[in-house]
Amino acid sequence: MxxxxxxxxxxxxxxxxxxxxxxxxxxxxxxxxxxxxxxxxxxxxxxxxxxxxxxxxxxxxxxxxxxxxxxxxxxxxxxxxxxxxxxxxxxxxxxxxxxxxxxxxxxxxxxxxxxxxxxxxxxLLAATGKKSATCRMAWFLLQIREHLPRDPVLPNAFRVVIPRNDIADYLGMTLETACRTLATFRAQGLIDLPTRKTICYLNIPRLIRIASLPSEGAGV
CATH class of the missing domain: 2.60.120.10 (Jelly Rolls)
Incomplete structure (x- = not known):
């Protein structure tokens, strides 16, 4: 098992x-x-x-x-x-x-x-190699957006079917870093997290810009 x-x-x-x-x-x-x-x-x-x-x-x-x-x-x-x-x-x-x-x-x-x-x-390596946690998370959120199911209750929200520890594992970062990065995106108005298992995309153009940043200009 x-x-x-x-x-x-x-x-x-x-x-x-x-x-x-x-x-x-x-x-x-x-x-x-x-x-x-x-x-x-x-x-x-x-x-x-x-x-x-x-x-x-x-x-x-x-x-x-x-x-x-x-x-x-x-x-x-x-x-x-x-x-x-x-x-x-x-x-x-x-x-x-x-x-x-x-x-x-x-x-x-x-x-x-x-x-x-x-x-x-x-x-994955080509998209995220040598980039900061911020860039990697932005890239990941953009990648999964088209696949996430709509939440049946919350308007404009998607259900996040991937646990946060899986997200961290996939992107090569700690769980703490993954959670902190999502919280930063929320504070900056890029996304909203109505519940732990839902997400709203508020500023896709800026997420795209962050995902495209070189590592030295991305921050954490």
């Missing part, structure tokens, strides 16, 4: 995506599977024979190291397709309840899945 930083009751559903054991929601496509949050879809170094399409929900890809530490490689959102691999280089965990579709029609040979994880890491 995998213990995450934010949830000690993590469930292992690896290997059952293609079976009938998961809840099947009423839909035209009988291949759809409804998977609860905090579920392991597959483990690092496990064989994934076919692709998985994310229809709804959010998934994190986590690299586990031999010393017990971990690093979030990327996130998968609706429309993403997790590539198959003879030997996956990360563990896939559902962040929210997800609707998934097994894609047996996509069965690429190794190193498809490995390449996908590597490309995600390179994109």
């Amino acid at each position: 995998l213990l995450t930083l934010d949830d000690s009751r993590h469930t292992d559903f690896s290997g059952v995506l293609a079976t009938k054991s998961l809840i099947r929601p009423p839909a035209r496509d009988p291949r759809l599977r409804l998977v609860p949050g905090n579920v392991v879809l597959f483990w690092q170094d496990e064989h994934l024979p076919h692709a998985i399409e994310v229809v709804d929900g959010a998934i994190r890809a986590v690299r586990l190291w031999s010393d017990g530490t971990r690093q979030i490689v990327t996130f998968f959102w609706p429309g993403s397709v997790i590539a198959p691999s003879a030997l996956q280089r990360y563990t896939a965990e559902t962040l929210t309840r997800c609707t998934l579709r097994p894609r047996e029609d996509i069965a690429a040979p190794e190193p498809s899945g490995t390449d996908q994880a590597l490309q995600a890491s390179l994109r």
